[in-house]
């Protein structure tokens with residue numbers, strides 16, 4: 365049998381398989397249970413978070429011959445045909461490649477015919493934001509009052525591009541980025557099933573680089589398997605997912621905090637020589653300072669450890685012991701200045717170097733409260749009557 369990538373092999377089959385979208389599954393199951401299912405849905409949210417999968421699950425749940433607690437059985441004829449993509453009553457339209465009016469006209473012609481086998485004729489229009497204005501307009505009437513045997517499920521990553529006239533005719537469901545903890549737990553079950561040996565630390569790294577999209581996480585895992593087979597070690601993960609750069613940025617920040625100008629400039633030079641864009645380095649530094657400020661001010665128990673690379677949290681704790689929150693604020697201001705300057709200047713590299721040198725000389729500013737306390741103390745020494 366030909367190899368199927370994980371993201372296809374593991375397409376969620378029931379509402380309960382959808383990770384991190386419990387709010388949506390629950391509402392849809394309730395609607396099915398009480399037989400109050402809308403005629404048009406809009407599934408919107410970031411890529412790879414389960415929109416298309418959920419559209420298929422909903423379609424199956426509505427047409428299944430023997431649903432189990434309102435979930436599709438995945439075994440009856442309708443479920444099997446929908447899973448294989450051969451159900452004639454389920455029409456999946458990829459709006460990215462069928463943007464034109466002719467497809468919507470055809471759809472308008474065909475909606476009136478009853479379904480052949482299923483209870484509902486279901487139109488899944490994926491990437492719906494790609495339709496032309498003319499197509500959207502042609503869709504409006506049908507979307508507002510389709511025949512009772514028709515359901516529409518529109519899916520998009522970009523609801524801003526959908527006319528409000530269309531949005532207001534649909535029940536909208538917002539898919540969210542999948543929380544790191546949920547994603548790590550899911551990946552653990554995947555690697556167990558696939559008999560892959562990989563550390564929790566590496567699964568955290570994959571999760572971090574996927575920024576909330578499950579498809580991206582599974583695609584990274586696939587790539588790592590094809591490089592390393594069933595034994596995936598941490599260093600491979602770090603190098604393949606390009607996270608070495610993060611470590612170098614941390615080293616740069618450490619040198620700034622240690623006021624080691626020589627080291628700072630040579631680390632910066634290294635990053636530039638590796639072909640990293642200067643603007644990107646500045647943005648990443650800004651994120652490092654933000655993370656350091658978080659570590660400085662938020663109790664460790666409340667920090668989301670998934671948001672940090674392995675060892676990073678320990679490093680940040682060590683670094684924040686050496687600086688005040690005020691100094692971190694000053695770093696941030698300087699980086700903001702650098703960001704503005706590099707946009708206006710033709711000498712971006714020099715601007716950053718000057719900014720980094722400035723960061724190395726930041727002194728802790730004395731706040732107004734400290735000045736008042738110091739004055740009071742000196743007054744007290746002079747005249748013990750004043751309080």
Ligand SMILES: Nc1ncnc2c1ncn2[C@@H]1O[C@H](COP(=O)(O)OP(=O)(O)OP(=O)(O)O)[C@@H](O)[C@H]1O
Pocket residue numbers: 370371372373374375376381382383384385409410411412413414415416417418519520521542578579582
């Ligand atoms: N919430 C989720 N739970 C479990 N797996 C998921 C989830 N979301 C995505 N996946 C995985 O990613 C694959 C692709 O998901 P799906 O096609 O449903 O995403 P999508 O939101 O439609 O993405 P796109 O916006 O790119 O069309 C699925 O087959 C599954 O392996």
Ligand SMILES: [Mg+2]
Pocket residue numbers: 415416417490519
């Ligand atoms: Mg999709």
Ligand SMILES: [Zn+2]
Pocket residue numbers: 427428429430431436437438439440441442443444
């Ligand atoms: Zn079924």
